[in-house]
Amino acid sequence: MARLDVKHLAVSYNGKNKILNDINLTIEDGELVSLLGPSGCGKTTTLRSIAGLIRSNQGQILVDGKDISRIPVYKRNFGMVFQSYALFPQLTVRENVAFGLKNQHIREPDLSSRVNEMLDIVGLLDYAARFPSQLSGGQQQRVSLARSLVTHPSLLLLDEPLSNLDAKLRVEMREMIREIQQRLKLTMLFVTHDQSECFAISDHVAVMNKGVIEQFDSSESIYHHPLTEFVAHFIGYENFFQVKKFLKNQKYLLDHNLEFTAADSSPNVISLTIRPEDIEIIEKETENSDNHNQLEGKILFSTYLGDSYRYQIDTPLGIVIAVSGTDKKYLSGQPIVLNFPSQKVLGLSK
Ligand SMILES: Nc1ncnc2c1ncn2[C@@H]1O[C@H](COP(=O)(O)OP(=O)(O)OP(=O)(O)O)[C@@H](O)[C@H]1O
Numbered sequence: 214m215a216r217l218d219v220k221h222l223a224v225s226y227n228g229k230n231k232i233l234n235d236i237n238l239t240i241e242d243g244e245l246v247s248l249l250g251p252s253g254c255g256k257t258t259t260l261r262s263i264a265g266l267i268r269s270n271q272g273q274i275l276v277d278g279k280d281i282s283r284i285p286v287y288k289r290n291f292g293m294v295f296q297s298y299a300l301f302p303q304l305t306v307r308e309n310v311a312f313g314l315k316n317q318h319i320r321e322p323d324l325s326s327r328v329n330e331m332l333d334i335v336g337l338l339d340y341a342a343r344f345p346s347q348l349s350g351g352q353q354q355r356v357s358l359a360r361s362l363v364t365h366p367s368l369l370l371l372d373e374p375l376s377n378l379d380a381k382l383r384v385e386m387r388e389m390i391r392e393i394q395q396r397l398k399l400t401m402l403f404v405t406h407d408q409s410e411c412f413a414i415s416d417h418v419a420v421m422n423k424g425v426i427e428q429f430d431s432s433e434s435i436y437h438h439p440l441t442e443f444v445a446h447f448i449g450y451e452n453f454f455q456v457k458k459f460l461k462n463q464k465y466l467l468d469h470n471l472e473f474t475a476a477d478s479s480p481n482v483i484s485l486t487i488r489p490e491d492i493e494i495i496e497k498e499t500e501n502s503d504n505h506n507q508l509e510g511k512i513l514f515s516t517y518l519g520d521s522y523r524y525q526i527d528t529p530l531g532i533v534i535a536v537s538g539t540d541k542k543y544l545s546g547q548p549i550v551l552n553f554p555s556q557k558v559l560g561l562s563k
């Protein structure tokens with residue numbers, strides 16, 4: 214197993230515009246890190262640079278502290294699951310999975326038992342004799358996963374390995390990947406643009422935007438404390454209030470001379486955000502006189518989510534989204550007051 218350090222990595226295709234800019238990333242031995250970001254932000258390029266399939270313009274890639282740039286790709290003992298499966302079309306499912314083990318000179322009966330075990334894990338034992346062209350996209354993706362896991366690589370690079378699976382299989386497979394990763398203590402870099410997937414599976418998450426990593430933190434920190442507007446948007450925060458001025462001690466001036474207290478205190482904060490479920494809805498009659506961190510509003514619209522209601526509320530700061538329990542339902546047109554607990558109001562920078 215191995216620890217990976219990426220230091221100041223920069224890549225530009227055909228020497229022109231920079232696709233990656235000063236990427237820094239550490240994956241501790243036996244850890245799973247996700248690279249999360251929108252289409253085109255440079256996730257695949259980062260993965261391919263680490264694998265050695267793309268030449269970087271700048272920076273270092275270290276495995277256990279050693280620069281690997283001079284080690285040829287085939288000697289690195291990295292596993293890779295490509296976004297496009299990249300199976301050998303002329304080999305059966307069984308032969309595809311056995312390929313890496315044969316290269317490692319693993320012999321029978323070990324060979325067959327490891328291949329069978331892996332095919333069983335990904336649910337494809339009955340398909341062992343088929344060729345890739347006779348499989349669905351999701352089945353090919355699972356063969357690709359089995360092929361890369363079976364050799365127990367020191368570092369496994371996975372490029373959206375679950376993108377072609379249906380919702381139920383996706384959840385099962387991500388649990389399977391996490392389970393195998395923890396059991397075999399594999400070091401993994403997992404690319405996805407699905408936030409729930411990345412939180413479910415990772416120790417740390419790197420959120421990428423336009424070729425840079427905007428935030429690299431534990432899953433919990435990213436979820437509860439995004440630092441920039443981009444990260445907050447990308448992981449599903451919906452309420453944003455523009456800051457007019459930083460006052461002092463966590464206090465910010467918003468539009469309409471409203472003053473809000475947030476969890477953070479910084480002059481670099483450009484907007485405040487809060488999760489819909491952290492906003493409290495109070496009936497107008499029970500409103501108390503202290504209107505700090507409160508907004509008056511009117512319910513516009515509600516949707517039933519099964520375990521809660523989701524409301525669109527018209528306020529002086531624009532439409533606010535709030536989610537609250539099913540014990541009480543507010544009706545369209547009803548005037549209410551929203552309370553924003555200051556420890557749940559986060560300050561975001563650019
Ligand atoms: N061979 C290439 N030559 C020139 N530009 C490229 C090449 N490959 C990718 N790019 C560009 O580099 C940028 C990053 O691409 P990349 O494939 O790394 O994105 P990604 O984050 O993996 O996106 P997706 O989620 O769609 O897979 C994109 O703007 C893309 O158009």
Ligand SMILES: [Mg+2]
Nearest residue numbers: 256257258296
């Ligand atoms: Mg990609």
